[in-house]
Each structure stands twice: as C-alpha cells, then as structure tokens.
Amino acid sequence: xxxxxxxxxxxxxxxxxxxxxxxxxxxxxxxxxxxxxxxxxxxxxxxxxxxxxxxxxxxxxxxxxxxxxxxxxxxxxxxxxxxxxxxxxxxxxxxxxxxxxxxxxxxxxxxxxxxxxxxxxxxxxxxxxxxxxxxxxxxxxxxxxxxxxxxxxxxxxxxxxxxxxxxxxxxxxxxxxxxxxxxxxxxxxxxxxxxxxxxxxxxxxxxxxxxxxxxxxxxxxxxxxxxxxxxxxxxxxxxxxxxxxxxxxxxxxxxxxxxxxxxxxxxxx
Amino acid sequence: xxxxxxxxxxxxxxxxxxxxxxxxxxxxxxxxxxxxxxxxxxxxxxxxxxxxxxxxxxxxxxxxxxxxxxxxxxxxxxxxxxxxxxxxxxxxxxxxxxxxxxxxxxxxxxxxxxxxxxxxxxxxxxxxxxxxxxxxxxxxxxxxxxxxxxxxxxxxxxxxxxxxxxxxxxxxxxxxxxxxxxxxxxxxxxxxxxxxxxxxxxxxxxxxxxxxxxxxxxxxxxxxxxxxxxxxxxxxxxxxxxxxxxxxxxxxxxxxxxxxxxxxxxxxxxxxxxxxxxxxxxx
Numbered sequence: 028x029x030x031x032x033x034x035x036x037x038x039x040x041x042x043x044x045x046x047x048x049x050x051x052x053x054x055x056x057x058x059x060x061x062x063x064x065x066x067x068x069x070x071x072x073x074x075x076x077x078x079x080x081x082x083x084x085x086x087x088x089x090x091x092x093x094x095x096x097x098x099x100x101x102x103x104x105x106x107x108x109x110x111x112x113x114x115x116x117x118x119x120x121x122x123x124x125x126x127x128x129x130x131x132x133x134x135x136x137x138x139x140x141x142x143x144x145x146x147x148x149x150x151x152x153x154x155x156x157x158x159x160x161x162x163x164x165x166x167x168x169x170x171x172x173x174x175x176x177x178x179x180x181x182x183x184x185x186x187x188x189x190x191x192x193x194x195x196x197x198x199x200x201x202x203x204x205x206x207x208x209x210x211x212x213x214x215x216x217x218x219x220x221x222x223x224x225x226x227x228x229x230x231x232x233x234x235x236x237x238x239x240x241x242x243x244x245x246x247x248x249x250x251x252x253x254x255x256x257x258x259x260x261x262x263x264x265x266x267x268x269x270x271x272x273x274x275x276x277x278x279x280x281x282x283x284x285x286x287x288x289x290x291x292x293x294x295x296x
Numbered sequence: 297x298x299x300x301x302x303x304x305x306x307x308x309x310x311x312x313x314x315x316x317x318x319x320x321x322x323x324x325x326x327x328x329x330x331x332x333x334x335x336x337x338x339x340x341x342x343x344x345x346x347x348x349x350x351x352x353x354x355x356x357x358x359x360x361x362x363x364x365x366x367x368x369x370x371x372x373x374x375x376x377x378x379x380x381x382x383x384x385x386x387x388x389x390x391x392x393x394x395x396x397x398x399x400x401x402x403x404x405x406x407x408x409x410x411x412x413x414x415x416x417x418x419x420x421x422x423x424x425x426x427x428x429x430x431x432x433x434x435x436x437x438x439x440x441x442x443x444x445x446x447x448x449x450x451x452x453x454x455x456x457x458x459x460x461x462x463x464x465x466x467x468x469x470x471x472x473x474x475x476x477x478x479x480x481x482x483x484x485x486x487x488x489x490x491x492x493x494x495x496x497x498x499x500x501x502x503x504x505x506x507x508x509x510x511x512x513x514x515x516x517x518x519x520x521x522x523x524x525x526x527x528x529x530x531x532x533x534x535x536x537x538x539x540x541x542x543x544x545x546x547x548x549x550x551x552x553x554x555x556x557x558x559x560x561x562x563x564x565x566x567x568x569x570x571x572x573x574x575x576x577x578x579x
Contacts, residue, residue: 053578061400064393068454068535078459082449110351117345151561155440155528159545159553164365169352174359243440246531247545250352256441257532260448272441279436 089269097270100255105274107169108251109282111244112237114173119180119237120230126181127188127226133197134218143186150182154240158249169250176237176244187229188222195221228293231286238282242275372550380552384540384559391536391560392567394457394529395522401458402465402522403515409466410473416485417477417503419495431474434467439525443534454535457526464525465518472517476510477503509579516575520568527560 130146132139158175165171199217208216245253252275259267411417413431418424442460450456484502493501530538537560544552 050578053574057400060396064396064400067393068390068397068458070455070458074450074455078450078455082446082459085445085449107351110348113344113348114352114354151565152557153524153528155531156557159557160369163369164362165358170354170358173352173354239436239438242438246440246444253440256444260444263448272437275438275441276433276436280432283436 085265088265089272091266092269092273093264093266094270096264096267097274100267101252101270101274104245104252104255104271105278108241108244108253109238109278111169111172111176111241111249111251112234115176115180115241116230116234116237118173118177119184119233122177123181123184123188124226126185128192128214128218130185130189131192132189133193133195134200139189143189146182146185146189148182149178150186152179154179155244155247158244158247162248167248167250172241172244172249172251175249176241179240180233180237184229184233188226191222191225191229192218224293228290231290231293235283235286238279242279369550372548373554375551376555376558377549377551378555380555381559384537384556387530387537387540388559388563390454391526391530391538392523392563394454394461394534394536395519395526397458398461398465398522398526399515399519401462403469403511403518405462406466406469406473407511409470410477411499411503413470413474414477416480416482417499428474431467431470434463435471437463437467439464440528440532443529444532447533452533452535457529457534457536460529460534461522461525465522468521469514469518472514473507473511476507476514480506513575513579516571516578520571523567523571524564527564 126142126146129135129138130142135142154172154175157178158171161171161174165174195218199221200213203213203217241251242256243253245251245255246257248254252271256268256271256275259265259271409427409431412419412423413427415424418427439460442463443457446456446459446463447453450459480503484506485498488498488502526536526538528538528541530536530540531542533539533542537556541553541556541560544556
C-alpha cells in the first residue's frame with residue numbers, strides 16, 4: 028500500500044503495539060529455557076575449564092597432516108563425496124522441476140497446496156536419516172548416499188522452484204495461450220525462459236549444500252569422506268584426521284567459490 | 297547462450313522502466329558462438345555426470361532390483377514398537393537442551409565476531425579481513441564434523457554436542473549478522489563518531505539498535521537449525537536422541553528405529569513451528 032501516511036489522515040493515532048510486553052515475556056522465557064538446559068546437562072566445572080585446552084591439543088595433533096594417507100585414501104573418498112553430491116543434486120533437480128511446476132500456485136491453483144505439503148514432508152527428513160534407510164536397500168556405499176541426498180534435495184528445490192515460478196511474469200503465459208499454444212508450449216516459451224537461469228542458480232546452490240551434506244554421510248556407511256573422519260578419530264590417528272579436514276575444507280572452499288561465481292553470472296545477467 | 301538471449305526482453309523492460317529513456321536495442325548475441333559454447337558446456341556436464349555416476353556406482357538394476365528388500369525393511373519397521381517410547385523421553389529432552397545451549401552460546405559468540413567481520417563496523421581493515429577469513433573457514437566444516445571433533449576432544453556425551461552446535465552456530469550466524477551489519481544506515485555511525493564516540497560507543501548507540509531485530513530473528517533461525525541438527529548429533533556420540541538411534545541401528549531393531557525417527561521428526565516440527573511463531577511476533 029502506498030497511500031498517504033495513515034497517521035496524518037486518521038482521526039487519532041493508533042495505539043502503539045505493546046512490543047515491550049512480548050519482548051520481556053520472551054526474554055524471561057528464553058532465560059528460563061537456558062537455565063533449565065544448563066542445569067540438566069550438568070557439566071563439571073573442571074571439564075568446562077579443560078575443554079578449550081583439550082580441543083586445542085587435539086587440533087595441534089592434526090598438524091602436520093599425513094599427506095601419504097591423504098594421497099592413498101582421502102583423495103578417493105573426497106572425490107566420492109563430490110560424486111555423491113553431484114548425482115544427488117541431479118536426481119533432486121530432475122525430480123523437483125516437475126514437482127515445482129505443479130506446486131506453483133499461478134500455474135496450478137488447485138494442486139499448489141497439496142504438492143507443497145508433500146515437498147515439506149520430504150524436506151523434514153534429513154539426508155542422514157534417509158541414508159539409514161537406503162543403506163539396507165542398495166547396500167553400504169556411495170550409491171545409498173547419492174539417493175539420500177537426491178531425495179532430500181527434492182524438498183527444498185521443489186519449494187524454491189515453485190517460489191521462483193510464482194514470482195514470474197504471467198503476461199507471456201497469457202500471450203502464448205492467446206495465440207493457441209498448448210500446455211507444453213506455455214512451459215517452453217512463456218515459463219521456462221523467464222525462470223531457467225534462476226532455477227539453475229538454485230541447483231548450484233543446492234550442490235554447495237550437498238557437498239557438505241555428503242561429507243558426513245559416511246557416518247552411517249553411505250560413502251564419502253565421513254567414514255574416514257570417524258575412523259581416524261576413533262583409532263586416534265590424528266595426522267590422518269588432519270588430512271581429512273584439510274581436504275574437506277579445501278574442496279568446500281573451491282566448490283563454494285566456483286559455484287558462487289557462476290551463480291552470480293546467472294542471476295545478474 | 298540461449299537462456300541469456302531469451303531473458304533479454306524481460307531485462308530491457310526492467311531497465312526501461314527504471315531509466316525512463318530507452319537505451320536502444322541491445323546487440324543481438326552472436327548466435328553461432330553461443331551455440332558452440334553451450335554445446336561444450338553441455339558435453340562437459342554430461343561427462344562429469346557419467347564420471348560421478350560411475351564413482352557412486354549408480355545402477356538402475358540395484359535400485360529397482362531390490363524392491364524385496366524394501367518390503368522386508370517395511371515389514372521390520374512397522375508397526376513401530378510403541379512400548380519403547382518411555383525410553384525416548386529423557387534423550388529427547390537432552391536433545392532440546394543441547395539445541396538451547398548451543399544456540400545461546402553460539403549466538404552470544406557470533407555477535408562480536410560478526411561486528412568484527414563487518415566492513416562498516418570493524419575498527420581496522422585488517423581485523424575485518426582476518427575475521428572474515430576465519431568465518432569463511434569455519435563455515436566449510438559440516439556440522440557433524442564438529443560433533444566428531446568435540447566428541448574426541450571432550451569425550452562422548454551431550455557436552456560435546458553443545459560445543460559442536462556452538463561452533464556451527466557461530467559459523468552460520470556470524471556470516472548472516474555481519475551482512476546485516478554491513479547494510480545498516482551509516483549516517484548514524486558518523487553522527488556518533490562526530491560527537492566523539494569511540495568504537496564501543498559507536499557499536500552501542502549506532503550499530504546495536506539497528507541490528508537487534510536481525511539478531512533476534514537469526515537467533516530463532518539458529519535454534520531451528522540446531523534443533524534439527526541436534527537429533528542426529530548422537531550418531532557420532534555427541535548426546536541426545538541420536539545416541540539411542542545409533543544403538544538400535546547397530547542391532548537392527550528397525551521397529552525401534554522408525555519410532556525414534558518419527559518421534560524426533562515430530563518434535564522438530566512442533567518446536568520449529570513454535571519458534572517461527574515467536575519469531576514473527578517479536579520481529
């Protein structure tokens with residue numbers, strides 16, 4: 028609404044919303060929750076004092092990273108993680124595109140709500156819980172991880188695809204319909220050209236998230252670098268952990284900056 | 297690039313409305329070169345996909361040929377063993393406590409980090425650069441890696457989970473908050489500085505009032521992320537319901553596993569909804 032400011036035209040000033048009451052109430056509620064949590068998770072004071080030192084000591088044991096181990100095991104595992112993220116993103120992208128279209132309220136007014144709740148339901152299951160169920164079906168290894176990442180990605184990609192389509196310009200749709208275009212023609216000539224670059228940018232963004240997600244799936248045996256991280260810590264081979272962390276940090280940084288640069292070009296034409 | 301070419305009309309329309317005077321038709325892009333470029337990119341993407349598919353061992357056969365195993369998994373999981381529920385109450389409460397403490401600690405630490413990593417607020421350019429770099433490094437670590445690290449450093453249990461969530465929260469929230477701090481109205485800063493305020497006064501009177509709403513809203517957002525993350529922390533020994541999940545998973549008690557999964561999802565969704573409502577009320 029961009030009419031004149033209501034204060035000048037209204038006969039009397041509206042009363043101030045009582046923000047303070049909510050604020051103080053919430054502050055007390057939050058403080059109470061924190062106290063409750065702190066008293067329940069009882070942390071002996073000496074452990075609290077030694078924790079930073081313990082962490083620092085552990086971190087120092089990571090250097091120098093075991094580069095031979097890195098070459099032998101970590102390199103392959105981090106490539107597996109990247110492959111899991113790539114295949115997972117692709118599965119998510121391919122399946123989320125039709126779902127996202129169906130969930131767009133401006134194209135399918137009736138279907139929007141049910142499809143969106145389906146997507147929210149999918150989104151609720153974290154990758155790692157999905158992986159728990161894929162492992163017994165397709166076996167231990169990266170394939171289970173890729174399926175878990177793919178299925179979880181559908182939820183977020185479908186919802187944001189629908190959001191992008193909903194904010195698109197409907198006039199081209201009308202124009203194609205008016206000139207007798209079929210549903211397919213509407214998609215091809217009116218909807219996709221407007222939204223495709225934004226959706227591809229979205230897929231890249233999801234790939235960045237999935238690289239991080241796939242890194243931890245090894246915890247439940249679904250392939251990638253996470254298994255090495257866990258085992259090297261369990262057997263206290265900290266130089267190997269150092270190599271794992273180094274590789275993960277480096278790969279995530281490279282993927283983030285590459286993908287970020289491409290996204291920038293895609294969205295700021 | 298065909299997408300760029302087809303995007304053009306919309307783009308000129310927007311610039312036409314904002315600038316008023318038409319800037320003239322843009323040059324049509326070089327179609328042939330564009331097509332060749334697209335072809336190369338497309339071939340590259342297909343190549344990467346084939347390679348990645350091979351690495352993960354993608355196989356339709358394995359996916360579709362194992363439907364009997366899905367059957368068995370469903371048989372094993374349903375009906376859930378409801379009688380197991382009383383043993384989930386304490387771990388669930390612990391999960392929530394971990395998320396609360398992780399959020400509170402993380403957001404308190406994220407606040408100064410974000411101020412130092414905001415270009416407009418940082419007292420010195422080098423401080424800004426160092427904090428920004430540290431922040432970006434922190435953000436590369438997946439949440440469960442933090443949990444594994446702390447579970448090794450301070451031994452298994454909820455305390456490791458709290459520390460992991462603190463690290464994770466600092467990484468996420470300091471980034472968001474520093475971006476908000478960079479977008480604030482700078483004239484207020486100038487006013488405080490002009491009247492002789494130092495860095496502390498500037499932050500107290502010019503920056504803080506402008507970023508409080510963002511800070512509150514990010515705190516709730518962090519809580520929502522953390523309550524989600526805290527359910528799986530236990531898979532690596534960092535406390536909460538995930539510890540029970542790990543134990544039951546290792547003995548293949550799928551009728552208990554499904555109960556744990558469903559109950560923790562329900563708790564996550566309910567708490568998220570409450571947090572969202574509170575956030576909307578407050579900000």
